[in-house]
Amino acid sequence: MSNKIEFKNSLLRMFRARIPFISIRSIERARVLEIIQELAEEINIPMYVHSLSHGIIDIKTRKTVNDDRSVVGGIDFAVQNISQRQNLTFIFTEVSDIEDDNIVSRHIYDCVVQAIERGGSICIISTKSVWSQLQRLGMTLTLDPPNEDEMLSIVKDCVLPYQNSFPIEWDEKDFKMAATILANMTKIEAENVLATQMAKGSLTKEDIKLLTQEKDKLFSDISGLEKVKVDSNMLSVGGLNGLQQWLESQRQLLTADLKARKLRPPRGVLLVGVPGCGKSLSAKFIATTWSLPLYRLDFASIQGMYVGQSENRLKEAFESADNASPCILWIDEIEKGLAANANDSSGVTTRMIGQFLFWLQESTEKVFVVATANDVTKLPPELLRKGRFDELFFVDLPEEREREDIINLYIKKGLLPPPSIETFEKLVALSSGFAGSDLEGAVRDVAIQAVINGDGAVNDELYETCFRNIVPLSKTSPERIEAIRNWGKERALPASGFSWNSSPNDNVIAKRTIII
Template sequence: MDPSLASSQNLTSDSVVDLNVIIDPKSISKLEVEPDTADDWENIQLHAGMLESQIISQTRAIALDQRLILYISGSIKANLKVLKVEPEVRYGLLSPFAEIAIASKTRRQQTKKSTSARSASRARSSLDDSPTILLRGIPLPHPIFEETHNECLFEAHVNFHDISSSLPNTEYVEVSIVPGPKAKDTQGQSQLPPQGRSQYTSKIIAKLINNPKANGSVGLSRILSIALSLDRSVGQVVQLKKVNKPSDVKPIIAIQPIITESLPEVSKVSLSEDILIKKKEKLTQQKADILNSFLSLQLNNTVLTNSSKIPIMQGLTKGGILKFKDESLKFVHLSGKNDFKIEIEEEVLIPKSESPQSIHTEVNRTDYPIGQEEILKKIEKAVRRGNIGALVYGNSGSGKTLIVNEISQKLHDKGYFRINVDCYELSKIPVQNLKEKFELLFNRCSWHSPSLLLLEGIESIFPVESEQGDVSQTRQLTEFFIQSANSLNKNKTLTILATARSKESINSLLLSSHCIEETFSLQPPSKQIREKIITEYLKIHKLSFDKTYDSTQLSVDTEGFLPKDLKILADRIHHECIYDSIKTGKVPNLITNANFTKAIKDYTPSGLRGVKLQKSTTSWNDIGGLRDAKAILLETLEWPTKYAPIFKSATLRLRSGILLYGYPGCGKTLLASVISSQCGLNFISVKGPEILNKYIGASEQSIRELFERAQAAKPCILFFDEFDSIAPKRGHDSTGVTDRVVNQMLTQMDGAEGLDGVYVLAATSRPDLIDSALLRPGRLDKSVICDLPDFEDRLDIIRSITRKMNLSDDVRLDEISGKADGFSGADLQGVCYNAYLKAVHRKLDLEKLEMEGKAEKGTEAEVHEFFQLCFNEKTPDVIKTTEKNKLSKQVELLLQSSKVIGENKETITKIHKKEPNVHITHLDFITALDDTKPSISQSEKAKLGGIYHKFIAERDGNMQDGSSGTEVGARTTLA
């Protein structure tokens, strides 16, 4: 739509318009218009010659009281108003041969006499002004006021002591809303369409009621707040103006029902008598319903204002506008129930946002942050101090919105004005426009103080400053926001409550400038809270767990679930119960183990989506030896999860870190992979060098993100392979990257917040290179050696590896174990696989020989002889050469097809054979053992043995500090 046309119709970019299709409009033959201003009339006079043709060429659709914009020449335009059309219709199409009449509009010359008369009138009106007072409005019901008011009476509850000087001896007042700051594009413009504008008044007469609790505020009864277009909005500035006591008369009340959508135009055709009777009966019934509704409101001993909005009631589905037939009456007092008569008038169209509500509308609160009472108390205690900023951060689905909405409701109950801002939507606006938006928000907060500014997703408009991108605009916007908030807090009360995914994702200026002073982290709920949350959500569906259901299993299966995940799980359980009820025909009310198992199957909680979790199919039976290491790992990782109530009662901090060290190839990484599948824990594997980054701060950020992923996936094992490459002794890295990584690891593994449900498992073959601060209790509590296997361990390893192999009866595993002295677990695995390959080669050679033998037999049988059988004397004795060749080709085809069928049968027979036909003999093992050499040489074994011996038995406080030697020839690195 053209901007000038939209402006003439008082439409803004957010206005809602109705479009109706008009079929067969009338043709207009004569049009009378009038210029809006004298300037428009002068432009019309200057271009009178081309005016008529311009109107006809630019305008087709015409309606009464329509505003026309006529572009005369270039940028010259004139605004016209339609006064009259012929024939007399509401709208139609302008005929190309229509007659157009334009009324003149001359400038009015002001005389000294008229000017002085107006000045005198203004002076008299200013002298006659009644006393007024401004107070903060609070729509009732509200916790600040006692439940003693009547919702159906026009009453204003104030403390008479506060208004005694401004409004002495006042019984009735005129109540109106003082508009606050608005956006520039809507300043001073009404949002109502032309038809609904000025249809209802914004000044309502009400009776004053004394309420000692109304300190500096005025409580507006429910029907009064509806008439003032206030829908439970606390903090609006209300003006109270003294008026005389209304007169007691018996008015005739006219009700205009409100509609929010225009009805389709009905063609003017003659209606049948039956339709007219039904329409009359409908109006009579509507009138009776409205009369009964008025009587039920008990509008006796109250005051009514002309052109005031009335709430939704029986007969008025969208509310209505109350008017007096006697227009001279501004307001009247009703002293009895039968002191008025009611008439129904034509419907009036107003925007849906301006339509009134019902008196008895209750705020339904469906969601409540279950189990978050402790953090709610902390946040409420912090924000009640006023002039403070608080940040609530947590993963998506952790309940940030529920918690801040609950805090917002608590502050609303204390009389705070609330502004809720979705920062994700604001991030789409240019930065310059964002400054204007925040300036308007702060002006509104100042006008309605005390105020609460709720910013959801604050990291989208105030992100953390990155080194790669341009941060000048973000910094300017952040500084503008901080400066505006600080200047407002000097004189007004403003509380800022923001939400974000993490504290590190927002601009650090917000925290360093004390614009946001308090931060609150939302952690995944504990087992008891998870059980409480899912039980409460199931109560909504009128479901409960069966007595046979084990609630502890619920806690174990939902480990790592966030409140949103539990709500979705409750819905899935409800759907499963409904599905079962359809089969059985019973009403679903009890939840069985089967329902819960089906509901949680294949469901991934939000915290684990996008997290790369390694899954292993290896079991304890696949690992031979390492008996001590297995026992320690089970004690540290499996028992706290399996026997959670027992370990929870322990007063000491549980072990949460293990260092696996030992010779290369002795099963350190294999042990870690088995733990994830056997202990029921999530598993995140990290290779040492992959987290190092050349950019400053990037490596530390990788460490933080790893631990955040592990916290989201808890219970979780965070496994660092080749740990010595990322956590060496500090002081040996010229770039300082690994030093910063070690510092970050120290704070993450034993920081103030601790590790709850996250176990750190590190593997290395050089424990002497690891920084000693990481090896103290509280970080890597226990060091477990994976030593070279002895005879029994080697025998156990060989049995584990060959468990799924087909061994011959002559295989003696104890002899093989005895001859494999000095072999690691990886070496023994290589020996077994080499023996298996030798058996496979032997089997293939035998099959090849068998196939060659069959081929030779087949070649001898390829010579065919043909005999001719004579059955009658007419058959010739000799076959012709051409016929003989033809018969030979047919025989070859038959032989080939029979050969293919035989091969297919043999293949199918082999496929269906389930028993393996590769047998490993003792000789295969001996040959493989002779061909395989130990991967660890004697010198390296002695070197590592000495390192491990010092690490276990002779370690003292005088270990190397990592500083390089100063003498000539001293090495400068620990590698």
């Protein structure tokens, strides 16, 4: 059932019960009034709407009954008429300063007291909270933006009337996909996006992707999140077979209708492992593969100096992500934002962890979280419990076969003359223990010399020199890297899809995840 239907049924019961004060929280005033207009046709109760542009009008006849456009004038008119007639309903659409104890809120309070005696009802449409003393005289309703069910009706109402006017390639599956993409936008926003697409005189299946781009523009600067631009032409992948196969199955679930089986959409994946092996770039790879917008949550920007500020900012960020769904939410180095801190006497970190876990568990929006961690031992144990994330993958150093692929990819990307076969094999051996970032750095050094001295300067000796100059993290901090790999081998799936196969003579666990 859509939120609109539930809202309409609840509001109808409140009108019939003559609740003296009703506050409606919504950013879509026109949509709320549209629903009230429908109710006015169903029940025989006089209803009047006040706005700053029209004064007070009869919602059924659309005739003006009071020219005073001020809020105070509208309230005075309501008090006067409620005292003379039974069962009147007045809807106010633009009331400011209603959150606190002030002249306006007290004026409305007196009007509501009058309505209680005469069976009247005062309804306020606002995006703000209401003064507590006033709110206790009535009830509250919230109309959320259209969900997928309601958005499907909106999309069809916009598109189908034109099916005889120009070519429309969309079938039922495409309509559902469009509804999934546009869900959580306001009705007018969705109608504007669709009208823009139809203005070219056709609707093709390719336009489905354009809907994602148009929605992305609306949410490109949202609270608490950083929009990440991804250039698919700059991403090349080496390894990741296991992770890619798993992601493909999750992608199908992200667009499937899961309501009948009471399943929630895929929640996300936690990638842990050796620094520099492509965990962070995996988020960009997923966003590109799935053709979804990518947003980055930075816990450092969430932190505030006042009590409760950090928690409120985090809540707003999650609400923004829900509204932007379907999307990818990237949380890089999550352990730095949610690590337990013995010196945290304020309890901010503990509350943020609780808020994150609650959202991760309860949100039903199609937000796929890609969280990365280098030092997973700093993460709270409850975050690693099965059910928080859909899966936990370990990203290890690339083994020999993968280093071959990765070096080749970087050479081609840099438009470099390749080394001889013998030297290439030597480079693969020299790079044992290299992370993907180390391999990139070695080949980049070769490319720099090619830019400075020309391609003629690129030879086998230069390749060997550049590779030998790299000192990988596995050699500078071997104990740290070994601890990370031992943890991953015992607790996580290898992102390569291969089974673990370490041996005393094998310096590399079978995991290969590099994104270039």
